Amino acid sequence: MQTKYEKIASTIRERIKNGTYPVDSLLPNQTDLVLEFGVSRMTIKKAIEILMMEGLVYSQRGMGTKILDHSFWDKDVSPIKEYDGLSYQMEKQNKKLESSVIKFDVGFPNKEIQKKLLLKAEQPIYQIIRLRILEGKPFVIEHTIMPCDLVPNLTTDILEKSVYTYLKKGLGLQFGGAYRTFQADRAEEHDKKYLECDDSDPILEVQQVIYLKDGTPIEFSKSRNRYDTRSYSILDVDYS
Amino acid sequence: MQTKYEKIASTIRERIKNGTYPVDSLLPNQTDLVLEFGVSRMTIKKAIEILMMEGLVYSQRGMGTKILDHSFWDKDVSPIKEYDGLSYQMEKQNKKLESSVIKFDVGFPNKEIQKKLLLKAEQPIYQIIRLRILEGKPFVIEHTIMPCDLVPNLTTDILEKSVYTYLKKGLGLQFGGAYRTFQADRAEEHDKKYLECDDSDPILEVQQVIYLKDGTPIEFSKSRNRYDTRSYSILDVDYS
DNA sequence: CAGTGGTCTAGACCACCAG
DNA sequence: TGGTGGTCTAGACCACTGG
Numbered sequence A, B: 001m002q003t004k005y006e007k008i009a010s011t012i013r014e015r016i017k018n019g020t021y022p023v024d025s026l027l028p029n030q031t032d033l034v035l036e037f038g039v040s041r042m043t044i045k046k047a048i049e050i051l052m053m054e055g056l057v058y059s060q061r062g063m064g065t066k067i068l069d070h071s072f073w074d075k076d077v078s079p080i081k082e083y084d085g086l087s088y089q090m091e092k093q094n095k096k097l098e099s100s101v102i103k104f105d106v107g108f109p110n111k112e113i114q115k116k117l118l119l120k121a122e123q124p125i126y127q128i129i130r131l132r133i134l135e136g137k138p139f140v141i142e143h144t145i146m147p148c149d150l151v152p153n154l155t156t157d158i159l160e161k162s163v164y165t166y167l168k169k170g171l172g173l174q175f176g177g178a179y180r181t182f183q184a185d186r187a188e189e190h191d192k193k194y195l196e197c198d199d200s201d202p203i204l205e206v207q208q209v210i211y212l213k214d215g216t217p218i219e220f221s222k223s224r225n226r227y228d229t230r231s232y233s234i235l236d237v238d239y240s
Numbered sequence C: 001c002a003g004t005g006g007t008c009t010a011g012a013c014c015a016c017c018a019g
Numbered sequence D: 001t002g003g004t005g006g007t008c009t010a011g012a013c014c015a016c017t018g019g
Helices: A006-017 A030-037 A040-054 A085-093 A111-117 A156-160 A163-170 A190-194 B002-017 B029-038 B041-053 B084-092 B111-117 B155-160 B163-170 B189-193
Strands: A055-059 A064-067 A097-107 A124-134 A135-146 A176-186 A202-211 A217-226 A232-237 B057-060 B064-067 B098-105 B125-134 B138-147 B177-183 B203-212 B217-227 B232-237
Touching: A006 A040, A030 A040, A030 A124, A040 A055, A085 A097, A085 A190, A097 A156, A111 A135, A111 A217, A135 A190, A176 B177, A176 B203, A190 A217, A202 B177, B002 B029, B029 B041, B041 B057, B064 B189, B084 B098, B098 B155, B111 B138, B125 B155, B138 B189, B155 B163, B189 B217
Parallel strands: none
Antiparallel strands: A055 A064, A097 A124, A124 A135, A135 A217, A176 A202, A176 B232, A202 A217, A232 B177, B057 B064, B098 B125, B125 B138, B138 B217, B177 B203, B203 B217
C-alpha cells in the first residue's frame, strides 16, 4: 500500500465492510471525499475505480456511487486473480497443504510448448508433476512446465514447499498476468491413481500460461481436480 | 467509440495489429504520443491502460511500453467478457445457432435463487430450459431463471431467437457485470437425453449471475456443455 | 545520469439522472 | 434545473530502469 489512491480505497473498503457505508446506500459524492481526504478529485476517482473493479460499488453519472451487496462472494470463494500459488492461498485459510513430487525431469519442449512459452526447440525445460494434498486428502494434480534458464537451481525441496515463493522471494520475479482455459475431461491414469477416482469421475482441468511483468511466459501448467473438490469463480465487471 | 482515449486506443490497437508497431518493440513514449495526438498525457495514459487490460502491451516505469505477442489468443478464443449472448456471438462467426425450448414456466424462487437474485419468496420467476444447437449439433443446455417483473412479455418466440437482444434492444437494459463459477459434473438425465452423451461423459458446467449496470441481478443460469465441445478462456492481467 | 512511465493537482467543461 | 460522475488539461514531482 503506497499510493494515495490505494490508501483511500482501503479506507473506503473498510468502511463498506464494517457497515459505515451500508449496502444499497450511496457513497458521499466525490467532491465531499475530496474535502475529507484532502486530495484532488482524480485521486478519489481512481480509488473508487479500484473498488468498482472489485465489484464493491457501482458508479453512474448523475446518480452517484452505490454500495453493492458483496456478501455473496465474500467468503472462501477467492477470485482466481492470485499468482501466490496454492501454498500461500491455503496458508491464509489455515489449511494444511502438502505436495508430493511425482515427476521432476528435464527435457526439451514439444511444438505445443514451444508455442505457448515462446521457446526454441533446444531450450531445456523442467517437467514437473506434483500431487497437492489438502488436509490429508488428495486435492489436485499439477503438471508444470517451466524454462530452465528462467528458473535456475530448482530443487525437490522447493517443489515440496512453494514454487511461487521461490520465484517471487528467491528470484525476485514479478508476475504480470495469466491466460487460462477451463474444460472438463475424463479421468486418466494419473488421476485414477493419485486422486482416488474411477473412470466415471469427471475431472475439471484448468490450463494456464503465466506471464512475468515484461510479458515473458514463465510457466505452463495443467491443474486437474476431481469434479467434486473444487470450482473456480470469476467476477467480471464491465467498465465501459 | 466516443471519448478521446477510446479513439486513441483504437488507433494504436490498429497499428499494433497491422504491424506498424511490431511485437516486442516499444511504443513511442507518452510525451511523443501527446504531441502526435494533441492531447494531455493523462489521456494518452488512459488509452494505453485500455490496451494493457486487453493484454496487448505492457508498460513499466523506466522502461517504456512494450508490444506483447497477442497472436496467441487472437483467434476464435473470445474472452467471456461478452453479455451479447450465444446467438450474437455465433452470428459474428457465421455459425448457425438454433434454440429449442424444452421448458418455459413461471414459479416462485427457492431459497438459493432468492439469495442469488435478491428476491422475496413471493416474487415470480421464469424457469427456462433451452437446448442450443450449433450447426445442427446439440451444443449446450441452458437453465435460466429471471425475475418476471424485470423481463415483461417474454415469449417462446424470443427464447428461440435471442434473449439478450430482447433485453438490450427491446427493454433497453444495460449489463454491468457477471459472476461466474466453473465446475465439472456427471451427466444427468437432461444431458443424456439432449446432448446425446452417456453416463461416463463429463459435463462442464458454468453458473452465472448477471447484473445490470445498477447492480440489480437479472439472471441466474447454468450452462451445461459436453466435455468435448467447449472450453472457456480468460485473460487475467495484473494492473498493480 | 537521462529518459521513461506513475502519480497527483486544481482547475474546467460536459453528459447524464433526478426532481 | 441542480447535482452527480466522466473526461480532459497543462502543468509538476517522483520512482524506476538502463547505460
